[in-house]
Amino acid sequence: MHSCRDISILVSQGLDKKLSWRERFTVRMHLMMCTRCRNFQKQTQFIRKAARHYTDGLQSRLDKKS
Amino acid sequence: MTGTLLTEKNLSAQRPVLFRYALLQLHDRELADDVVQETLLAALQSASDFEGRAGLRTWLIGILKHKIADHWRRSAREASVPEFNQIDEDDGETEQDEFFMSNGQWNGGPKAWADPEVALKQQEFWAIYEACQNNLPPKMAKVFMLRELVGLEADEVCQEVGLSEANYWVIMHRARLGLRECLEIRWFNNTKQEKHHA
Numbered sequence: 001m002h003s004c005r006d007i008s009i010l011v012s013q014g015l016d017k018k019l020s021w022r023e024r025f026t027v028r029m030h031l032m033m034c035t036r037c038r039n040f041q042k043q044t045q046f047i048r049k050a051a052r053h054y055t056d057g058l059q060s061r062l063d064k065k066s
Numbered sequence: 067m068t069g070t071l072l073t074e075k076n077l078s079a080q081r082p083v084l085f086r087y088a089l090l091q092l093h094d095r096e097l098a099d100d101v102v103q104e105t106l107l108a109a110l111q112s113a114s115d116f117e118g119r120a121g122l123r124t125w126l127i128g129i130l131k132h133k134i135a136d137h138w139r140r141s142a143r144e145a146s147v148p149e150f151n152q153i154d155e156d157d158g159e160t161e162q163d164e165f166f167m168s169n170g171q172w173n174g175g176p177k178a179w180a181d182p183e184v185a186l187k188q189q190e191f192w193a194i195y196e197a198c199q200n201n202l203p204p205k206m207a208k209v210f211m212l213r214e215l216v217g218l219e220a221d222e223v224c225q226e227v228g229l230s231e232a233n234y235w236v237i238m239h240r241a242r243l244g245l246r247e248c249l250e251i252r253w254f255n256n257t258k259q260e261k262h263h264a
């Protein structure tokens with residue numbers, strides 16, 4: 001059995017590389033029954049989105065300053 | 067693979083990443099633009115130095131770093147040499163783990179977040195996001211920013227910071243865990259939020 005720690009590591013890696021078929025299957029099975037890891041996945045995706053917005057926002061904040 | 071890689075078109079395709087890199091260090095849009103421009107020109111002029119081995123982007127960032135360093139040297143703002151270049155001490159690689167219990171189950175762990183998309187439109191959220199990002203240990207923050215803010219690929223981040231792949235996975239995992247927890251505590255689970263919704 002994979003622990004939530006293992007799964008969250010895979011979820012995080014999945015944002016930076018393509019997981020193998022087996023890894024994706026493992027994650028999917030676990031997420032079906034684990035709310036916290038499901039939240040973790042959603043939230044890390046959100047954080048990625050937020051980071052991009054932040055960079056765009058930084059540009060326009062700097063524009064306003066100058 | 068040399069030669070063909072160094073067309074003007076290929077170079078300018080790298081412009082956005084270089085620009086974000088420069089912007090995060092210089093905090094000045096025009097300056098960042100200038101430095102990137104200089105970098106691309108220098109790259110064209112020294113095309114013969116490019117060995118293709120390192121990868122185009124890694125090579126360009128190498129040049130960019132020199133240009134940024136030149137800038138700091140010329141300007142009087144030496145004291146404010148930013149976050150990015152000066153961190154080499156290890157952090158975030160401790161084995162001790164506050165996010166999980168010894169059996170690998172979450173210690174606390176991710177709760178559901180109400181309406182994260184709404185947060186993106188709220189100014190107060192960005193102050194907290196920034197604080198949480200800056201709260202990460204320096205090296206972790208650097209790795210996170212190179213990946214998520216600048217937009218480098220994982221292997222490029224490893225080259226840039228001098229990390230093994232295994233270290234990279236550990237650091238990014240902990241960065242995401244840390245940022246997530248901070249946002250949850252300071253924003254999503256905070257009753258202040260209700261006000262903004264109403």
Ligand SMILES: [Zn+2]
Pocket residue numbers: 003004007030034035036037038
């Ligand atoms: Zn789980």
